[in-house]
Amino acid sequence: MPFKKSPVTDIFGIIAPSYKEKVSRFNLQEKKKKRSDKSKPPFSITAEFILRFNETKNLKEKEKLLDLARKILLKCKRKLGLSTLGTGKHVHLPTTWIEVSFLAQCKGEIQDEALNILYTSLDHASFYYDHPPALFFLAESVFYRLCCDAFLKPYLFSVEIKLAKIGYLISLRLFIYFLYGHLESFKEHLLRLQPFLYALSFSGESYYMYPNIFSSVQFTLKVLEIICKRELPSDSIFSHGKNKNQDECTDSHMEYLQDNQKSYEVNNLLWHCVAVWTCVQKNSPQLNNVLEHLTFHKTQLQKKCWMDSVLALMVLGEAAKLNMACLKTLMDIMKDFLLSIMSVQNQKENGSVDFSWAWIIVYIYITILTEICLYAAFSNLRKAAFIGFCDCKNSKKYILPLDKSEQQPELKETSFLGLLDYFSSKISHDCDEVIWIGYYGLVYNLVKMSWELRGDEEQDGLRNLMWQTLRRTKNHEKDERIQNAINIAEAEINDPTDPFISYNIKVSSEDEIFSKYIGWRVANILSKLFFPSADILPLKKPETKPHKTKYLYKKQDSMKKKVLHFTVREHTSVADVPMFPYPDFFTKRDEELTRIIEHYWEKELKIRQKEDEITEAKECEDKKLKEKNHFKEIMKKREEKLHKQTKPYELPPRTEVISSEAKMTSPN
Structure with missing residues (x-):
């Protein structure tokens, strides 16, 4: 029940204690608030x-x-x-x-x-x-x-x-x-x-x-x-086109679903692409042999289990940024893939085969080719990826207006301009999705490449060719899908309008529009997994033998581990898996040259120091000899003038002093 206060107790008995309680509660709340404020950093996100x-x-x-x-x-x-x-x-x-x-x-x-x-x-x-x-x-x-x-x-x-x-x-x-x-x-x-x-x-x-x-x-x-x-x-829509027969594309990825103890079967194409990348990094003389073996497995790119194919193209693309032979192999594999899925005869003979997934291989290849055009180590690699190997001298035809009366070109090579010429000649409203998606990806990346190379004076020629090709496409391509690609790329680069923001903000010039390093990171970590400590790469994929996988944990877990089939060596220590990238060939070469230069520079310094010591000692001896000869000349002149053999400021012998004093005291 509520307490009924009297005037006296209200002033002297009840109000004072309640006020103290209020003050104490307020102080307690303030202390808690200060503690909570201290526990949160000043720049915390809540x-x-x-x-x-x-x-x-x-x-x-x-x-x-x-x-x-x-x-x-x-x-x-x-x-x-x-x-x-x-x-x-x-x-x-x-x-x-x-x-x-x-x-x-x-x-x-x-x-x-x-x-x-x-x-x-x-x-x-x-x-x-x-x-x-x-x-x-x-x-x-x-x-x-x-x-x-x-x-x-x-x-x-x-x-x-x-x-x-x-x-x-x-x-x-x-x-x-x-x-x-x-x-x-x-x-x-x-x-x-x-x-x-x-x-x-x-x-x-x-x-x-x-x-x-x-x-x-x-x-x-x-x-x-x-x-x-x-x-x-x-x-x-992503599962559309699956066959009831469930051919060999039953997805090797899904084999592990039936039993967790089953291993992940690695695609031969991916295995050889990682081997190629490792050879390039180690400057191995076996590179040509590995590339030759890689071409034997190029038909695996046509299998429906395309996840390994995507990783294989990504790893081979990283090798192509450093080596011309790898770039040529990458383009040849993609040319064979495109011809196989686009040929009418192959589609009739293999009508049961579903190629509805092939567009993603083509689109990812175009993205990889774009990264090679931008970030390859040498200018000839960038030029070959964009123009190609065959028509480097006739690149002007790609910037001229389209001539619809000309016969449709054949796919000679899968360079950027080669694919652009091929897809643009076959584009139509009812064309296959590989054609229009491939053409879309080329134009979309062409806009972004032209923007990426802005202000780079060393690549003015390549950027000028890109800009002229893009201008030609804008002026003569009327397909709405391709025009949409240009609009989306330009909007992504310049000034986006967003429902998730309340104001329009221009994209900074420092924004990354391409992934520069993830391919190298993936290739590096896969090489550590496939070839942990191999100095010489085997030319053939070893027989499948179960062994324990490497874990990225610092400590081993007690859980059951999977089994890999791509190497025969067993490694029991997690420390064998380095998580930092090994230096590549160019880094090793620079370090070796630096070490040699420092060695010979130290040697040269020691030689120069000895020569300086010898020169200094010789100069000191010459100086002493010169001073000695000069003193002899002075004494000779003194003897001739004064008939004295004593040195300057030197007292004569005692006998001469006594005789001179005697002469001074004589009576005369």
């Missing part, structure tokens, strides 16, 4: 901060929050090691990835910049044992936004492109950890990804007309299908 940032309308508070968000971004850039390729004592990738994913929920330029640095970090970061938990968190965040936000919008926006590209890098990294057998302890995380697998599988109709996103989503779905051990729904 749900309250994100809500205030997105919903505040006060200009002063908005500026204050924007300044704070920029400071958090700067801190994240440093912790991600963007300038050091993710290495350094100050770098901690998993925690910072999560912070950046939180920061990407802030609207405006902060969201745009956060997604950019997240994409850049996922591109160049190494593979470490503690990354999978953060990668799973990023996967859930990215897939949630794609499924729940992007699908509901009637138009395509730049954030969807960035999210799809980030999802592609995340799924690629998870697949590498899957090959290492490192995802068996993340069953709960894999279960949480299954709803996104089903939701993304029905996004085909939204992205089918945008192959730049559609290919990333397709790759992501394939990885989720493998690591989550689930097949796509039959009514999904």
